[in-house]
Amino acid sequence: MKIVSPEQIKNFKSFMENHESFIIAGHKEPDGDCISSCIGLSYIADFFKKPYIMINAGPFKRSEIKKYSSMFTDTLPFMNKQERDSCGLIITDCSEIQRLGEIDGDLKGFDTFIIDHHKTADVQGDNTIIDPSSPAACLIVQQLVEAVTGQLTKEQAETIFFGMATDTGYFRFLTEDSREVFLQTSRLVDAGANPRIIYQDMTGGKPWSTRKLLGIMLDRAERHAEGKLVVTYETMEDTRRYGSEGRDSDALYSLMLAVEGVEAVAFVRQDTEHTCTLGLRSKDSCDVSLIAAKFGGGGHKNASGASTEGRIETLLPLLIKEFMKVL
Numbered sequence: 001m002k003i004v005s006p007e008q009i010k011n012f013k014s015f016m017e018n019h020e021s022f023i024i025a026g027h028k029e030p031d032g033d034c035i036s037s038c039i040g041l042s043y044i045a046d047f048f049k050k051p052y053i054m055i056n057a058g059p060f061k062r063s064e065i066k067k068y069s070s071m072f073t074d075t076l077p078f079m080n081k082q083e084r085d086s087c088g089l090i091i092t093d094c095s096e097i098q099r100l101g102e103i104d105g106d107l108k109g110f111d112t113f114i115i116d117h118h119k120t121a122d123v124q125g126d127n128t129i130i131d132p133s134s135p136a137a138c139l140i141v142q143q144l145v146e147a148v149t150g151q152l153t154k155e156q157a158e159t160i161f162f163g164m165a166t167d168t169g170y171f172r173f174l175t176e177d178s179r180e181v182f183l184q185t186s187r188l189v190d191a192g193a194n195p196r197i198i199y200q201d202m203t204g205g206k207p208w209s210t211r212k213l214l215g216i217m218l219d220r221a222e223r224h225a226e227g228k229l230v231v232t233y234e235t236m237e238d239t240r241r242y243g244s245e246g247r248d249s250d251a252l253y254s255l256m257l258a259v260e261g262v263e264a265v266a267f268v269r270q271d272t273e274h275t276c277t278l279g280l281r282s283k284d285s286c287d288v289s290l291i292a293a294k295f296g297g298g299g300h301k302n303a304s305g306a307s308t309e310g311r312i313e314t315l316l317p318l319l320i321k322e323f324m325k326v327l
Contacts, residue, residue, distance in 0.1 A: 001134040001180050004143040011126045012144055015113045016044060019088035022052040023076070023110065027094040028101025029277075030056050032202070033136045035068050036163025037092040037115065040141035043156050047149045053077070057101030061244050063205045064166070076105025088113065093137040095121040095130065115140055119289050120298025132300075135174060135181060138163035142184055154192030161185065161193035166202055169250075173302070210248040213238060217252055217267070224320050225327040230256045231320060233312045234269040253281040263327060264288060266319045268312050276315055278306045291322045 016022075024041045026034035038054050045052040053073060060069040079087065089110035091100070095118065097107055113127045117134040124130075134140055142160045146152060152160075164185065168174055174181060189195065213234070221232040232252070249267060256265045264286045267279040278295055280288035282302045289304040295315075297306020308315070 001139060001178075002131050003180065004129060004131075004140060004147070008129050009144065009147045012113065012129065013148065015088055015090075015111075015127060016048050016050070016148075019050070019111065020086040021050060021083070021088075023055055023087060023089045023107070024052055025055045025089065025091050025100050025103075025107070027099045028057040029059065029061060030065060030093075031062060032065055032166030033138050033163040034093040035065050036138040036159050036166075037136075037141045039068070039071065039159050040138055040145055040156070040163070041090055041092060041115075043145055043159075044148050055100070055103055055107075057103055059244060063207065063210075064162075064202050074103055076103060076107065084110065087111075090115065092116065092141065094118065095123050095128075115144075118299055119301060120293060120304075133177075135178070136164045136167035138167075139181065139184055142188070146187075152187065152191040157188040157191035157193040158198065161188045161195070162198050162201065164188075165195075165198055169254075170199060170202065206248060207243075209242040210251075213242045214248055214251055218255070221256065223262070225324055227261045228263040228327045229266065229320065229323045230259070230262055230264070231266045231268075231316055233267065233316065235312065236270045236272075239269070249279055253279070257281060257283055264323060266316075266323065268315055268319070270312050271307075274309055274311070276308060276310055276312065278308060278315070278319065280304045280306075286326060291319070291326070294322060295319075 022045050024038050026038045042052055042054060054071055056072040057074050060066050087110060089107060089112045091112060092115045095114050095116045114123055115137060116130045117132060117137045117140060119132040121130045129140055131140055138160050145156060216238060217232045217234060221230050223230055253265050256262055264282040269277045271277055280292055282288045287301045289299050289301055292298050292304035292306045295306040295308040297304060299305055
């Protein structure tokens with residue numbers, strides 16, 4: 001990952017100084033990195049003694065982030081023109097307003113600063129800090145918190161460690177170029193973050209329904225591309241039966257990618273009669289972000305997704321066809 005430059009820090013500080021209040025927003029269906037990045041930015045707003053709200057469309061499906069849901073709202077309060085003009089919007093862990101999901105209120109027109117780490121982010125300018133080489137957005141936020149506030153508190157360190165750990169699979173997704181990530185992590189531990197307790201928060205407390213649904217998805221799994229690709233799916237009936245909490249996609253991806261010869265996993269969930277969510281994971285050289293982009297999504301080289309129109313029975317063959325081209 002790259003070190004945030006002095007110029008980027010200067011631009012961010014100017015953005016904070018030039019606005020009276022802030023909206024801090026992350027992508028819909030948040031994960032730990034999204035939540036930690038938003039909360040990390042709130043520490044900076046607190047330092048400047050400026051009011052803010054944190055917005056997220058939810059749902060907060062992952063068991064490890066449910067305790068944070070009360071800190072967020074999906075409704076933008078009424079603002080007159082003067083209030084809107086003096087309010088800054090900070091978007092983190094994504095770079096497009098549409099990725100924020102269904103927010104009650106109009107987020108367009110605000111002066112906006114974007115902090116992201118996704119390969120498919122396509123924005124630039126002084127009000128952006130985008131580093132696709134960073135394994136988590138909250139690692140960028142950590143550098144900003146340190147630059148603005150100085151020494152991290154124990155609470156701040158725990159928040160950022162949690163986001164970093166969830167997006168790196170507790171360091172499993174890191175490679176030989178991750179020296180700076182471990183240096184930053186060491187500062188979090190120095191400030192009081194407890195790696196063992198945070199790991200327990202990440203991996204524990206899963207509902208029984210997650211294991212039942214995982215069994216169903218494993219039973220449906222099929223291999224393609226000479227065994228290099230595994231595909232499976234979740235129907236609306238599955239969601240009704242096991243609830244939106246009855247999903248542990250991370251465990252599914254981990255189990256399937258551990259199979260000999262498997263290089264990629266594709267998961268399709270039918271959300272409505274006409275829309276689906278796609279989850280794509282891979283090992284090594286298979287770039288799933290390129291495939292996700294073909295369905296209106298994006299993400300990282302080895303972890304991407306999309307929300308798209310269609311049905312399972314039509315999308316699965318299209319996904320398999322795209323994977324066949326690269327596998």
